[in-house]
């Protein structure tokens with residue numbers, strides 16, 4: 001039996017922009033021949049984190065150019081010690097800011113010893129047709145990373 005790469009796509013989304021990004025990235029991963037496991041962070045079992053060699057994490061810019069504080073930040077802290085050597089992609093939607101939350105997040109991920117894929121994918125507001133295409137391509141490329 002062929003062994004298929006399982007890639008976790010774990011996200012938090014207030015409205016749905018980051019959720020749409022997560023869905024499109026998952027489509028790209030599947031198109032590239034890997035298997036995306038799309039999970040809202042609220043439903044993610046932290047104990048399963050090591051069953052994924054690769055994970056894509058999504059969270060929009062929230063208060064003060066930060067990760068969302070009540071669910072996503074605690075989740076990220078809980079998985080932090082498991083990120084060393086793991087291939088990690090980051091993505092999220094933002095509003096008025098210039099993307100400082102993503103730059104901080106990239107740095108945190110690298111400092112934890114993870115193998116960060118490319119730059120985090122950021123999209124202003126809800127992804128339009130081009131944005132959705134960008135997400136699919138991001139997923140395909142991450143699957144091959």
Ligand SMILES: Cc1cc2nc3c(=O)[nH]c(=O)nc-3n(C[C@H](O)[C@H](O)[C@H](O)COP(=O)(O)O)c2cc1C
Pocket residue numbers: 012013014015016017018019060061062063064065066093094095096097098099124125126
């Ligand atoms: C409480 C709150 C705080 C926000 N803080 C920021 C921010 O600091 N910087 C920014 O660029 N956008 C900020 N935004 C805008 C969101 O990042 C933007 O609306 C994004 O598209 C939401 O993604 P979602 O649809 O996945 O929830 C904030 C939005 C809310 C509701």
